[in-house]
Amino acid sequence: MMYDAQTGFQLGAPQIVPLSETSQLPSFEEVKKEFSSMILSASGWRKIFAVSGDEEDPTEEIGAANSVLAALIAQVFADYIIQRCGPGCRIALGLDARPSGTKIGDIIARVLAGRGIAVEYLFITAAPEIMAYARQLDGFVYVSASHNPIGHNGIKFGLNDGGVLPGEETAKLTAAFTSLCAQDDAAELAVRLVAACPKESIERIFAETADCKARAVASYRDFTRLVVAGTADKAQQQDFFNAVRSSTRERPIMVACDMNGSARCLSIDSDFLQECGIGFVAINHKPRQIAHAIIPEPENLVHCAAFMENQKPSNPAITLGYMPDCDGDRGNIVYWDDATGKAQVLQAQEVFALSVLAELAYLDYRTELDGSTNVRPAVSINDPTSLRIDHIAAAFSATVFRAEVGEANVVNLAREARSQGFTVPILGEGSNGGNITHPAAVRDPINTIFALVKLLSIRDTTLADGSVRLGLFHRWCRKSAQESAYQEDFTLSDIIATLPPYTTTGVSEDRALLHIKATDHGQLKSRFQKEFEASWPQRKERLLQEYGIASYEAICNNGTKETRNLTDYSLSGKGGLKILFKDSQDKPCGYIWMRGSGTEPVFRILCDVRGSNKTMEADLLAWETELLAAADC
Numbered sequence: 001m002m003y004d005a006q007t008g009f010q011l012g013a014p015q016i017v018p019l020s021e022t023s024q025l026p027s028f029e030e031v032k033k034e035f036s037s038m039i040l041s042a043s044g045w046r047k048i049f050a051v052s053g054d055e056e057d058p059t060e061e062i063g064a065a066n067s068v069l070a071a072l073i074a075q076v077f078a079d080y081i082i083q084r085c086g087p088g089c090r091i092a093l094g095l096d097a098r099p100s101g102t103k104i105g106d107i108i109a110r111v112l113a114g115r116g117i118a119v120e121y122l123f124i125t126a127a128p129e130i131m132a133y134a135r136q137l138d139g140f141v142y143v144s145a146s147h148n149p150i151g152h153n154g155i156k157f158g159l160n161d162g163g164v165l166p167g168e169e170t171a172k173l174t175a176a177f178t179s180l181c182a183q184d185d186a187a188e189l190a191v192r193l194v195a196a197c198p199k200e201s202i203e204r205i206f207a208e209t210a211d212c213k214a215r216a217v218a219s220y221r222d223f224t225r226l227v228v229a230g231t232a233d234k235a236q237q238q239d240f241f242n243a244v245r246s247s248t249r250e251r252p253i254m255v256a257c258d259m260n261g262s263a264r265c266l267s268i269d270s271d272f273l274q275e276c277g278i279g280f281v282a283i284n285h286k287p288r289q290i291a292h293a294i295i296p297e298p299e300n301l302v303h304c305a306a307f308m309e310n311q312k313p314s315n316p317a318i319t320l321g322y323m324p325d326c327d328g329d330r331g332n333i334v335y336w337d338d339a340t341g342k343a344q345v346l347q348a349q350e351v352f353a354l355s356v357l358a359e360l361a362y363l364d365y366r367t368e369l370d371g372s373t374n375v376r377p378a379v380s381i382n383d384p385t386s387l388r389i390d391h392i393a394a395a396f397s398a399t400v401f402r403a404e405v406g407e408a409n410v411v412n413l414a415r416e417a418r419s420q421g422f423t424v425p426i427l428g429e430g431s432n433g434g435n436i437t438h439p440a441a442v443r444d445p446i447n448t449i450f451a452l453v454k455l456l457s458i459r460d461t462t463l464a465d466g467s468v469r470l471g472l473f474h475r476w477c478r479k480s481a482q483e484s485a486y487q488e489d490f491t492l493s494d495i496i497a498t499l500p501p502y503t504t505t506g507v508s509e510d511r512a513l514l515h516i517k518a519t520d521h522g523q524l525k526s527r528f529q530k531e532f533e534a535s536w537p538q539r540k541e542r543l544l545q546e547y548g549i550a551s552y553e554a555i556c557n558n559g560t561k562e563t564r565n566l567t568d569y570s571l572s573g574k575g576g577l578k579i580l581f582k583d584s585q586d587k588p589c590g591y592i593w594m595r596g597s598g599t600e601p602v603f604r605i606l607c608d609v610r611g612s613n614k615t616m617e618a619d620l621l622a623w624e625t626e627l628l629a630a631a632d633c
Contacts, residue, residue: 002206012106014203025187026065034065035181040174042167046145046154049100055151060099070104071190074111076176089138090118094125096144096263096327097287100153104143114196120212126263126328128444132223133216147295147325163411163441227440228450245277247457252317254279258304261289264328296323296332297508298345304334305343322445331445332433335492348433349386349504355435358451359426360396361472378422380414383557383576384593385430386608391500395479404557404575411441413560503617504608516603526570527631547616550584592624
């Protein structure tokens, strides 16, 4: 048995070849059954890999049928990457912190190596880390089920552009994988693929894991400096970090983290923040020390909040907290509220709004510093992101582009916008929290933390001629006509108070998740259209009187394409469908939205309304639910 030097966890035994016990091979029906439970989406392929079938089972064992699937997954990616990059290509292979990842990683490494691919095995690594490192290779395979329960696992593929494959490329892999799994000899093929790897090759891959991991961490650290500072110029990066350190010496900032046993336990967080002059403390900071549910939504951020409150007496500088999911690409935020003397959990939409505010203000600040005159700022977001982003963007004269749900969709839409001459410093899925800061192409809690650090540390500066260069928060206050809200000794609570008020359904709330019988979502939405158009005349007078809703517009988002003034709701297919409500001045005042999840067996709905109006949000969401129930026949 060989072990990972950093964690002491087993990597595998080179001489013990998975699936070599032919008497224990699964039948075609067993493979078919396990395949049928997979969710194959552009955001990743996922299923319950625990051999027990229990999604909360933390076992390492995945069983024979799932082992076959892992081998076939590696085969389709090997075909794909060799066709694109030629024989002898180099790819990074990594896992999130789930115990089942060890078995899957062993099988994938063997199949790829058996095909002549040079595998750099990072073992447990955060998603942003492996994607940053893969920029200098040909691509990556990442074993992860993101925020899903611990018994799940899955796969994400990517090239060397820093993100996951776009939907149209993933579709090619999906078709190839589906075809392989449908073969009568799928299990026998998997046996041959795994056995093709010489014992010496897998020994070398396991032996080089520590060196590969060290290179990935160093690469990720350098890339994060570039992303956070917003420049590739080393001198300008140093100026930025010197300014942050100078500010935090005067106004100390400490960050608390509930690692929850995630892959970020082994990443740059602690060292990077501390070298930037920011304090750092953590709980559950050993990999696989998963202490509670994985999804970083408010119900699980309470543990970080409690930790902050416990630490505050001895660490008065505690300002921010975060909790990543298992692969470490998503981390929502907790902050210290001086007014209440408690740690408060931010909603996902609020986290993203603050990040957008920070990065647009920072772009404006740097544009003024550089004297640039031709910058066209923009933001790329998914369709259920709150309208408060449009409100914030308007203050900075930024254009908002919306894509269908899916990180790859948002990233590709941002690329399209850049090709049209727009500067897109930030993008992301506000409905899930976290942000993607260009040139990163994946969410990263370090970048979210630094968006808030920028707001807190880049303050007004008096120049040599006596003029004042506005800091980020003051800049926002002035541009959003809230000058009176600015004060020199502001805190994060003061910044949050200036966010445009909106009320939005939380994505993990029970009322946001419907179990729909219909499998054809295009037909479901067509029936929803009939129900909605029949109901609108009966409700429109009350909606106008109580909520100021005067009209509506149907919009759908498929991939990176947005279709406005939709007349046939079925055209949205499996994409997002939104009913945008407008006031008597024809300005958006809220929306209801729906889309079947691509990674979970649920149908998601959401409502977003202007103002602090929980009654309006609840009423509109209940109406949407009622109409969908009538349409689901």
